[in-house]
Amino acid sequence: MATYNPREIEKKWRNHWEKHQIYKVSNESDLPKFYVLDMFPYPSGSGLHVGHPLGYIASDIFARYKRMKGFNVLHPMGYDAFGLPAEQYAIQTGIHPAKATEQNIARYREQLENIGLSFDWSREVQTCDPKYYKWTQWIFLQIFNHYYCNDTNKAQPITALVEHFEKEGNANINAATSQESTFTAAEWAAMSPKEKADTLMNYRLGYQKVGYVNWCEALGTVLANDEVKDGVSERGGHPVEKKAMMQWSLRITAYAERLLNDLNDVEWSESLKAMQRNWIGRSEGAQIFFNIEDTDEQIEVYTTRPDTIFGATFMVLAPEHPLVEKLTTPEHNKTITDYKKYVNSRSERERQADVKEVTGAFTGSYAFNPVTGRNLPIWISEYVLLDYGTGAIMAVPSDDERDQAFAKKFDLPIIDVVDKSKYPDATLQDKKGVMINSGFLDGMEVPDAINAANAKIESMGIGKKRINYKLRDANF
Known part of the structure; x- marks a missing residue:
């Protein structure tokens, strides 16, 4: 053989x-x-x-x-x-x-x-190889020169958007956008070329914005979260800090609902589909605005539990939130500055992974709970991220683990607003129980209370029902 x-x-x-x-x-x-x-x-x-x-x-x-x-x-x-x-x-x-x-x-x-x-x-x-990356450049130009139309549920040429602005302004445009203000055709015509370019940037699928990045001075570049460990670069061990920088983003959030629905059509395992659904993270909740003491500014939050608003006893902003500087009182300035330096040395992954140890600093300012009238101290903490949601939360320590840990560490009030005694296996996150200490919501089951809270928030003019996604635009 x-x-x-x-x-x-x-x-x-x-x-x-x-x-x-x-x-x-x-x-x-x-x-x-x-x-x-x-x-x-x-x-x-x-x-x-x-x-x-x-x-x-x-x-x-x-x-x-x-x-x-x-x-x-x-x-x-x-x-x-x-x-x-x-x-x-x-x-x-x-x-x-x-x-x-x-x-x-x-x-x-x-x-x-x-x-x-x-x-x-x-x-x-x-x-x-230039023969390869010329197509990367070509694809980017297609993305840059298109916006996402919610009516047709697909990308449309930016030139069509400009034509609409020239005729009607942007009041009747149903698009994925970060544009907050409306303008007429006359106001569009009166804009300078730069103002028009900046406005279109709020609609483009490929756009520029100021965002916080992992900046490594020694390497002279921005690093992904995976490339940062314990405040230093994985390659070379150089110091890394959070830095505000103009960067390009892709408006993948415009496709969130399509990505979610199209999972039904791909031949993947159910476990993998579940991972993708969690990554996209669709949730239904409410946008709520909180007034701030001694200022006309407001804090916008998004919450999936508007029913727990009676249990909100403090507010937490991301350290990078633009309101932090305005809200920090002189006697708390050093504490806030030192804390922000600490956060700058931490990657986003580290900030989210460290769930047992909570840190934070008090700004010295207060907001008002719109349904109770109580003062809510405004804190900053690394567990709130600027790019997720609105970069601010109403903290309800009776029904959220991190809020609870934060309240216990800094001796902040905890008000029980959901009686879960009928549901002995329910966790803090489960939407089960009967409302207590919650005014007009008392006695309601949680699902009914959520609907009632949404209706009340809209009738008071302090917010509205909204769909949100954990998925964020891709930065590079």
Whole structure:
């Protein structure tokens, strides 16, 4: 019996695959199409690590399975060769990034071929290749030059929006937008070119805005949350701080409802769909405005539990909230400044993950609870994020774990407003129970109280019912 020699056998069949283009895919086929896409690796100088084949082998098994089931399978490979890693490698080695990237890609290609993966190498892409990234630029221009029309439920050319502004202003435009004020056709015509450009930026699917980013001075760049650990950059261990900076964003929130509904049409497991639904995070609640003592300013909050407004005993703003500076009294200025410095050293992920330890600082100002008239001290805390919701919350410590921990730490009032004795298994977050200590809501079951609270809020002119999503616009 012949001895099995894997080195010779594998070389023989790799040569056969390459010579006969076994995995090359034609666009012209009567077979049903199937697309298997791997995450492109960054071609570092160290070559593949064990995590690469861990994922690639699994997807290759599935690609081969679909071919055997009669599908025309497109299974390409490429290299994520742009950005900070390539720059840092060039700095560390002194090798020009173009040369280093070319050498590293050749090494990766050799290793991937040795594994025997069924990629269509004729479709190999490199993100640093102008022939590739010109299409990235083209796609961005399409996004930049369109807005999302809620009436047609799809993107429309920005030129059509301009034509509408010229005829009617923006009063009757139903679009995904951050534009707050309305204007007439005459007011649009009177705007300067810059004012028009700024207004259109509030509608574009690709737009610029000032946002807080993880800024690393040593690396000279913005870092993703995943690239920051304990206040320093994962690459190089350099200090990172939160910094306000003009940045580009993609208005993915315009597509939130479509993304949610279209999950019904994709062939994913229910567990994966549940993860996606949670990521999109659709919720129904109320927008409520709270007046502030000794000022005409208001704090806007979004809450899914308007029924608990009688239990709101303090308010919390994100440290980056634009009202913080205005609301901080002189005697609390140093405390607020020191606390904001601490928060600037923390990544968004760290701020959300640290659920047991709460921190915060008092601004010295007070808001008014619109249904009870009680003064509500205004605090700032890292557990409230500027880009989620409105960047401010009405804190109800009797029915929220973090609010409760915050109230206990800083000795703030806790007023029970939901009696859950009929529902012994209910948690703080469950919308179950009978309202108590809640004025006109007393005796109602929570679902009924939510509806009654929404109606009251709208009748008082202090807010309205609203749908919100955890999904946020993508920044880069």
